[in-house]
Amino acid sequence: MASRLLISKRSLLIAGLSLAALPAIGQEAHPVVTTTNGPVRGQTDGGVAVFKGVRYGADTGPRRFQPPVPPTAWTAPADAFAYGAASPQGGAETNQSEDCLFLNVWSPGLDRERRPVMVYIHGGAYSNGSGSSPLYDGTRLARRNDVVVVTVNHRLNLFGYAFLQRIAGDPFRDSGNAGQLDLHLALEWVRDNIAGFGGDPGRVMVFGQSGGGAKIATMMATPAAAGLFHRAATMSGQQVTASGPWNATRRAEAWxxxxxxxxDRAAEAATMPVETLLKAAETTDPVLGFGGLYWGPVLDDRTLRRHPFYPDAPSQSAHIPMIIGNTHDETRAFLGGDLANFELTWEDLPGKMTGREMRIDVAPEPVIAAYRQMYPHYSPSDxxxxxxxGARSWRGAVIEAEARAASGSPAWVYQLDWRSPINGGRRGAMHTDDIPLALDNVAATGxxxxxxxxxxxxxRLSKAFVAMARDGNPNHTGLPAWDRYDLARRQTMIMDEPPRMEDDPRGGERRLFAAIPYVQPGT
Known part of the structure; x- marks a missing residue:
């Protein structure tokens, strides 16, 4: 019977029909899969086996600021029915704990199909979020595309990135990248266990938005992450440079x-209450001069020995095909909440375009003049x-794409221009708008x-990501031919209605900011 179902399933795939009505092969109401740590029991949802809150690492509380370790093995099936805790943070996550090394798996079949594996790494900079958002639910992506989807929780903010190496010495030598080491452990779990969930450990794609993309860019230059994934996609998430050791130390000292x-008492931070540590992290960042403390990966000469995309694309991941994406109106997500920014006058504008907002050291007047020449129809708010x-996240994406092209590494670039009709479209195609598109969750809460x-x-976008996971190339029948990015043409897929290819979109902006030294936000 199983073989007949398998044949039927393949026939439907060839015919391009939906798998939604098919029963999941080899699944019961509460399927059990044996992992290297112990058996886990999941549930089924619309023909998809779902395992939530699967432990991949031990409680980090007793080992605060230390590298993660695998959990103590268990023998009785552990229920994987609910999401695990998120890392402690100042955000809106309701379930927080230092015992936060959990992941979630969605699979359309617990069989030997060896499906592509899509591991989504959440955003929230390096300080907030979890893999438990309704926007990241993998049910539709798994069911409609015959892939295995994984989301991950890991240590964030000071728990994952407080650099105490130069202050507290050898016992804290790995503290600046503990959150990255968590992700490595999660990917090792995927490598060792995903075949039991119907996935192919040799076709693992990591993809993530904002901070998730930045974490991926960092892993592409991290020796310990080599071989743990085989394709990559970043969405508005760049990490050209990491924090240098002195800036990271200044932040730790301020904290x-x-x-x-x-x-001489820094080691006591390893035993202080979580709430006290988080409150202290609200102090003004001594490097940026505004906002709470920035946390992120550190050039510690242990885990991270070079900057992710400076001075070039990392050779260790040159063979990995990569999608690099951004949205046309990124900062409308951050700055569009202030309604006054939609009513600016030409007199207001220079005072608004400060280093705090531009994140680079440039006078506003020549930038304004250049934009008025390039786009005479733009309003001051535009x-x-x-x-x-252009000066912030988009430029980081361009730098990474150019570095990949210069090294001959495969990269496909997209720009989301499609505008949601929310608020009459005034927020444009803003930061985060491609999340529900890539994960096929447009009806999800949020x-x-x-x-x-x-x-x-x-x-269009989700199937491009699926195609990348499956074949290492994002082309599919729902898009025009998507060429690899090169320095001669800078080919970019414009994700819009309809989609189209453009050479060097916003080339004038690219040339304008290329003449000004780039500063990675936060570093």
Missing amino acids: LDALSLPK VFFAATT SRAQGPEAQPMAD
Whole structure:
């Protein structure tokens, strides 16, 4: 019977029909899969086996600031029915704990099919979020595309990135990249166990948005992550440079000062209450001069020995095909909440385009003049949002794409231009808008992708990601031919209705900012 179902399933795939009505092969109401740590019991949802809150690492509380370790093995099936805790953070996550090394798996078949594996790494910079958002639910992506989907929790903010090496010495030598080491352990779990969930350990794609993409860019230059994934996709998430050891130390010192801990007592932070540590992290960042403390990967000469994409693309991942994406109006997500930014005058504009908003050291007047020449129809508010986007995250994406092209490494670049109709479209194609499209979750709670074009857009982008996971190439029948990015043409897929290819979109902006030294936000 199983073989007949398998044949039927393949026939439907060839015919391009939906798998939604098919029973999941080899699944019971509460399927059990044996992992290297012990058996786990999941549930089924619409023909997809779902395992939530699967432990991949031990409680980090007793080992605060230390590398993760595998959990103590168990023998009785552990229920994997609910999401595990998120890392402690100042965000809106309701379930937080230092015991946070959990992952989630969605699979359309617990068999020997060896499906592509898509591991989504959440955003929230390096400080907030979890793999448990409704936007990241893998049910539709797994069921509609015959792939295995994984999401991950790991240590964030000070718990994952407080650099105490130069203050507290050898016992804390790995503290600046503990959150990255968690991700490595999670990917080792995938390598060792995903075949039992119907996945192919030789076809693992990591993809992530914002901080998730930055974590991926960092792993592409991290020796310990070599071989743990085979394709990559980043969405508005760049990490050109990491924190240098001195800036990271300055931040750790500012944090210790807020804790009233002198340097010779820094080790006491390993036993202080979580709430106290998080409150102290709200102190003003001594490098940026504003906001709470920035946390992120550190050039510690142990885990991370070079900057992710400086001075070039890392050779260790040159063979890995990569999608690099961004949205046209990134900063409308951060700056569009202030309604006054939509009513700016030309007189207001120079005072708004400060280093805090632009993140590079440039006078506003020549930038404004350049934008008025390139886009004479732009309003002052249009220039404000476009210039802040161009100087910040979009530029990081261009730098990474150019570095990949210069090294001959395969990269496909997209720009989301499609605007959600929310707020009359005034927020544009802003940061985060491609999440529900890539994960095929336009109807999920929190999705901004609405209107009759939302699902067709999700079909285009999600199937490109699936194609990348399956074949190492994002081309599929729902898109025009998508060429690899090169320095001669800078080919970019414009994700819009309809989608189209453009050479060097926003080339004037690219040339404008290329003349100004780039500063990775936060580093």
